[in-house]
Amino acid sequence: MTGTAPAPQAEPPGALAPVALTVDMAAILAYAEITGDFNPLHVDPAFAATTPMGRPIAHGTLSMNLIWQSIAATVGGTRAGRSEIDIRFARPVFVGDRIEAGGRAIEGAAGRYDVWVRRDDGTHVIEGTAQIPAG
Amino acid sequence: MSAPLLTYDRFEPGRVLRSTAERVDDALLAHWRALYPHDQWAPGTLPLGLATVLLMRAYMRTLSPRPPGNMHARQQLRLHGAIGADDDVVTEFECVGKEIRRERRYVDLAVRGTTTAGRLVFDGRMSLIWAA
Numbered sequence: 001m002t003g004t005a006p007a008p009q010a011e012p013p014g015a016l017a018p019v020a021l022t023v024d025m026a027a028i029l030a031y032a033e034i035t036g037d038f039n040p041l042h043v044d045p046a047f048a049a050t051t052p053m054g055r056p057i058a059h060g061t062l063s064m065n066l067i068w069q070s071i072a073a074t075v076g077g078t079r080a081g082r083s084e085i086d087i088r089f090a091r092p093v094f095v096g097d098r099i100e101a102g103g104r105a106i107e108g109a110a111g112r113y114d115v116w117v118r119r120d121d122g123t124h125v126i127e128g129t130a131q132i133p134a135g
Numbered sequence: 136m137s138a139p140l141l142t143y144d145r146f147e148p149g150r151v152l153r154s155t156a157e158r159v160d161d162a163l164l165a166h167w168r169a170l171y172p173h174d175q176w177a178p179g180t181l182p183l184g185l186a187t188v189l190l191m192r193a194y195m196r197t198l199s200p201r202p203p204g205n206m207h208a209r210q211q212l213r214l215h216g217a218i219g220a221d222d223d224v225v226t227e228f229e230c231v232g233k234e235i236r237r238e239r240r241y242v243d244l245a246v247r248g249t250t251t252a253g254r255l256v257f258d259g260r261m262s263l264i265w266a267a
């Protein structure tokens with residue numbers, strides 16, 4: 001599992017700082033330890049092979065956490081800590097996927113952002129909105 | 136005698152389930168640092184994402200035993216300030232809806248996390264596809 005720190009200086013105004021993570025089996029097992037979620041769909045390749053997924057998938061909230069980190073890296077922990085997100089787990093994240101969280105301000109909607117977590121090919125695995133309070 | 140499996144049929148809209156208090160210990164925080172090495176947070180508080188972790192830990196313990204293969208479909212979550220490193224958090228789950236769509240069993244839960252001192256730290260709603 002490898003994460004990358006955000007590079008806020010490269011972002012255009014209105015964008016959330018990107019935060020990335022490469023998901024490997026060690027990351028999935030670590031997150032299972034953190035949450036106590038040992039759902040075999042995540043941790044048991046033999047079970048996962050019997051499901052439509054075909055192989056283990058990462059916990060959805062493992063990826064969702066990157067959105068909080070993206071918001072905090074952009075506006076700081078105090079504002080991020082009073083934010084709200086509403087997201088849909090659109091697609092699974094598989095072992096080996098590199099994912100990146102980010103977001104963009106919605107024009108005309110103060111503090112409201114489209115947010116996502118996407119794979120390197122641009123496919124969204126999580127999509128939704130965030131409401132960030134004014135500073 | 137073990138508790139019966141919590142199947143879709145056993146969810147009752149309006150019923151509230153309350154977790155035991157959860158606290159983030161050093162071992163859990165070490166796992167977090169290893170997984171998200173870039174994450175930063177204020178001294179004396181927890182990383183913001185640990186609100187999600189406390190929610191999921193409470194879910195694992197409170198809505199149990201579950202059929203294998205459930206999937207998390209949607210999550211709304213509002214934070215109400217950072218959680219203190221020494222806070223104990225109790226989470227309530229209220230079934231606010233259940234329906235079968237396209238042969239999938241959807242369960243909607245309103246969630247609410249408060250410290251044992253009574254401070255609201257998160258609330259929201261989670262939607263799950265129940266396996267059986």
